[in-house]
Amino acid sequence: MKINNNAVKSTQHKRLSIGIVGGGIGGVAFAVALSRDSHLDVQLFEAAPQFSEIGAGVSFGPNAVKAIQRLGLETSYQRIADHSPAPFEDVWFEWRRGTDDEYLTASLAPGVGQSSVHRADFLDAIVANLPEGIAHFGKRCIEVQQDTNSATAYFDDGSHFTGDVIIGFDGIKSAVRHHVLPPEQYGEINPVWSGTYAYRGMIPTAELEAALEAKGSDKRLALVPQMYLGQDRHILTFPVKQSQLINVVAFITDRSTPYPKLSEGEEWVQTVSQQEMLEVFAGWSPACQAILERIPAPTRWALHELPELARYHRDRVLIVGDAAHALVPHQGAGAGQALEDAYVLASLLMDEYCDRDTVSDVLSAFEQVRHVRTCKVQRTSHEAGDVYEYAGVGIGDDETKLIENLETRFDWLWNHDPHDDVIAARQLQVVLT
Numbered sequence: 531m532k533i534n535n536n537a538v539k540s541t542q543h544k545r546l547s548i549g550i551v552g553g554g555i556g557g558v559a560f561a562v563a564l565s566r567d568s569h570l571d572v573q574l575f576e577a578a579p580q581f582s583e584i585g586a587g588v589s590f591g592p593n594a595v596k597a598i599q600r601l602g603l604e605t606s607y608q609r610i611a612d613h614s615p616a617p618f619e620d621v622w623f624e625w626r627r628g629t630d631d632e633y634l635t636a637s638l639a640p641g642v643g644q645s646s647v648h649r650a651d652f653l654d655a656i657v658a659n660l661p662e663g664i665a666h667f668g669k670r671c672i673e674v675q676q677d678t679n680s681a682t683a684y685f686d687d688g689s690h691f692t693g694d695v696i697i698g699f700d701g702i703k704s705a706v707r708h709h710v711l712p713p714e715q716y717g718e719i720n721p722v723w724s725g726t727y728a729y730r731g732m733i734p735t736a737e738l739e740a741a742l743e744a745k746g747s748d749k750r751l752a753l754v755p756q757m758y759l760g761q762d763r764h765i766l767t768f769p770v771k772q773s774q775l776i777n778v779v780a781f782i783t784d785r786s787t788p789y790p791k792l793s794e795g796e797e798w799v800q801t802v803s804q805q806e807m808l809e810v811f812a813g814w815s816p817a818c819q820a821i822l823e824r825i826p827a828p829t830r831w832a833l834h835e836l837p838e839l840a841r842y843h844r845d846r847v848l849i850v851g852d853a854a855h856a857l858v859p860h861q862g863a864g865a866g867q868a869l870e871d872a873y874v875l876a877s878l879l880m881d882e883y884c885d886r887d888t889v890s891d892v893l894s895a896f897e898q899v900r901h902v903r904t905c906k907v908q909r910t911s912h913e914a915g916d917v918y919e920y921a922g923v924g925i926g927d928d929e930t931k932l933i934e935n936l937e938t939r940f941d942w943l944w945n946h947d948p949h950d951d952v953i954a955a956r957q958l959q960v961v962l963t
């Protein structure tokens with residue numbers, strides 16, 4: 531392993547040297563898992579001057595909670611995680627009609643329910659497990675190259691890192707992706723706006739409970755996770771920060787054209803007026819008004835996603851997490867997929883069999899096992915947005931079909947143990963060798 535930073539770090543003889551580009555939730559969890567294996571040299575390069583996440587909530591399905599357990603991060607996670615309150619422990623979300631709060635059904639995740647955290651708290655909690663000396667900040671990767679023996683990441687401060695493999699955990703605008711899927715061969719691959727804007731905000735729980743009661747609504751709608759559905763719009767709420775805050779996301783989608791475009795130069799994230807958000811949801815229920823009126827300065831996110839990529843792997847370089855399969859958040863699944871990737875890949879790289887000569891085959895086996903699932907999560911996440919907004923194919927605004935869909939559509943996603951992917955990839959390697 532070589533980091534050229536006007537100082538070359540000492541190289542101990544290790545089985546494998548791994549460079550990770552990107553220190554978001556996925557990259558840090560991955561680095562923590564690898565750092566437990568003394569035979570691996572692990573270095574993480576983050577563009578920002580420090581680890582950071584936004585002050586919003588993130589929700590995890592049972593599969594993601596399983597990945598967190600498998601990564602050995604359960605204690606750190608459960609210390610800060612929120613759950614649906616009794617007697618709604620198994621409820622992931624209750625679904626309601628947005629115009630009148632009428633209850634439609636609930637999606638149940640037995641034993642897990644809604645499991646959510648404040649993003650910044652979660653990142654801090656996993657960073658606390660990362661040994662010193664692994665993370666390097668202010669390292670924006672601008673290019674990746676490789677030859678038969680090594681792979682190199684180049685950074686915008688003029689330094690570079692050479693190791694046996696480079697793993698791109700660098701998010702939806704990934705720089706590593708250009709190397710894995712060269713534009714000359716695959717065309718330009720850019721994130722695409724989904725047509726959906728998401729307004730985000732947080733409300734102190736006691737404040738929202740009082741506002742709900744003042745509108746004649748049940749105050750339990752604050753703490754029990756809710757989704758309010760309507761034509762081309764929906765609103766979700768769930769508690770974070772040990773139920774002190776309610777995380778709110780309100781969505782509106784432009785379905786007037788198949789390929790909606792943002793205005794030239796429009797920022798993906800902007801602070802907008804409360805008035806704009808209230809106008810989008812004019813005529814919605816008292817509970818929805820109570821929620822939105824408590825968000826004085828919402829941020830508006832233009833939700834982007836990637837097309838399903840032809841591949842994630844090129845010899846000694848691999849992309850994972852949002853870099854490989856960024857998706858819209860309608861199944862609350864993107865960070866969960868990044869954590870599944872982190873567990874599966876770390877397990878395979880820690881196998882004794884995996885060394886600098888075999889690692890390319892290991893990355894290939896990882897891709898073969900993960901590609902179908904992650905593409906399906908991307909596809910169904912987009913479809914989920916359509917379903918919630920009365921635009922699902924064959925469902926539309928038929929509430930009977932909507933209810934049937936919402937009660938079952940997450941089963942395949944949630945009932946998955948990422949360790950099964952590890953076993954499948956190991957079996958593939960046996961076949962390949």
Ligand SMILES: Cc1cc2nc3c(=O)[nH]c(=O)nc-3n(C[C@H](O)[C@H](O)[C@H](O)COP(=O)(O)OP(=O)(O)OC[C@H]3O[C@@H](n4cnc5c(N)ncnc54)[C@H](O)[C@@H]3O)c2cc1C
Binds near residue numbers: 578587702
């Ligand atoms: C509105 C919204 C709500 C969401 N809600 C949920 C939810 O409830 N549940 C869920 O599971 N998912 C949710 N997601 C998706 C989730 O946020 C992502 O899937 C997840 O953060 C991906 O993690 P990652 O580590 O792959 O990438 P990121 O979190 O994007 O991290 C990438 C890291 O790489 C760094 N980086 C970028 N470029 C470079 C470079 N060139 N060089 C070095 N470093 C670089 C970045 O600074 C960042 O730290 C939501 C997304 C949105 C937009």
